[in-house]
Amino acid sequence: MNYRVKELAELAGVSVRALHHYDAIGLLSPARRSPSGYRLYGPDDLLRLQQILFYRELEMPLDGIARELGRPDFDPAAALVAHRARLEEKLGRLRRLVATIDATLARLGGEEDELKPEELYEGFPKETAERWEREAAENWGDTDAYRESRKRVGRMSKERWAEVKAEGGAVDEALADAMRRGVAPESDEALALVERKVAHLRNFYEPSREMVKGLGEMYVQHPEFRAHYEKQAPGLAEYLRDAMAAWAASGA
């Protein structure tokens, strides 16, 4: 029934440091402490943390959350209902963003100025003003709409490592894009991207043609690596393997 920091952290998907922080600012203090000072969180704390995370998801500042939860008339169930309403509002906003993307794509692809400038920003949170104040009044009436929003490597310098990492991600992203656009893995475009990937690999060692092919194979075969690429784009692992094999086969 009692959770220690790390347990709760993993359960809720927050960092241990965040829990420390919440304790430090009095937002969420554990039910009890062990004799040796360990934080021990009880069931009530779980629910409170859930509330906190909802508010946070809806971008309320932590001190505001503390005030809400601290109010004498705070009603958890009513708050959840309010959260749902706001989440749905946010869902609407995100859908408008998707529509904005489509509109922008249409403009980029076709005629020049079909799109009024303001339509470029339809769906982004407007007016960062604090409308959270009204939150209280709405608690039991109508709900309606509101707005809201590694580097440690021993050998390379920090900046160099950041660069390399960025380039690595960039290359993979570019390959993912190519795949999504339907570019064939044996095409010149894909080969050029693999070439870039190989250049990136050279930051670490000198890959032979054979090794590149082997690496591609690895992306597909090893669950861990596969997961990494599939996370970026479904099918990316195979796409990489094919492209890298094509590169190895070509005289590049």
Added chain:
Amino acid sequence: MNYRVKELAELAGVSVRALHHYDAIGLLSPARRSPSGYRLYGPDDLLRLQQILFYRELEMPLDGIARELGRPDFDPAAALVAHRARLEEKLGRLRRLVATIDATLARLGGEEDELKPEELYEGFPKETAERWEREAAENWGDTDAYRESRKRVGRMSKERWAEVKAEGGAVDEALADAMRRGVAPESDEALALVERKVAHLRNFYEPSREMVKGLGEMYVQHPEFRAHYEKQAPGLAEYLRDAMAAWAASGA
């Protein structure tokens, strides 16, 4: 055709200060300046700002956005398509949050413990690596290698799975320790440890000698994995690569 800071700020729903900031860090500098030094934003700037806001909505840090936009092969249309995909992921997550609210309400209103603790946090962004892997795993499931590893994992008991996980960590630790003690990667001791690591891999699939070598390269090459190992011990990624290559070369 030209916008001054406040005009653009209101159009896009950001603060003037934010635009100043974006200028200061080189993320979005206005097309021109008036003789008196006023920032004058042109049409291209509008589109760039839109991209910035999409990335920001998707929680990319500003320096990351700058890198993306600065890539020589950056393709605005492709980026928009990618944004749409990410937005839809986010929509899914928010919908799960709504479901979590309903589930929590049901529990609060009715029976006591119908809800497992972890279900309290379903839909909140999980940052832990474990969750990521699991989520990724749900997305693919469509290839032989994966099915094989899935099958093997599926046959394991909970205890066996825990064991396997523990063994995985233990092997890496042992290797880190060996490295720290100055054990050469080609030494018998290191080879024995690699052997142990390979045995661990066999829990998932049958790795060929070539694959083990490739895997080692991967540890060094891939920033994510590299970071994982470097965190355990600086230099561990290279050490693993060397040891695994030595193992592959040996007749083990």
Added chain:
DNA sequence: ATAAACCCTGACGTTGCGTGAGGCTCAAGC
């Protein structure tokens, strides 16, 4: 021509943690 509304460039403040550092605790294994 004068106020109101905007713009500029510093420069310091704030939020919500990340990231060690230095030291205690606790269960497990030898």
Added chain:
DNA sequence: GCTTGAGCCTCACGCAACGTCAGGGTTTAT
């Protein structure tokens, strides 16, 4: 009974992304 590794504790400094004056020009409407 002693070591050890994982986990916990409390400082304390760091950092991103702006918010918020401060001090001083500029534009424009009346």
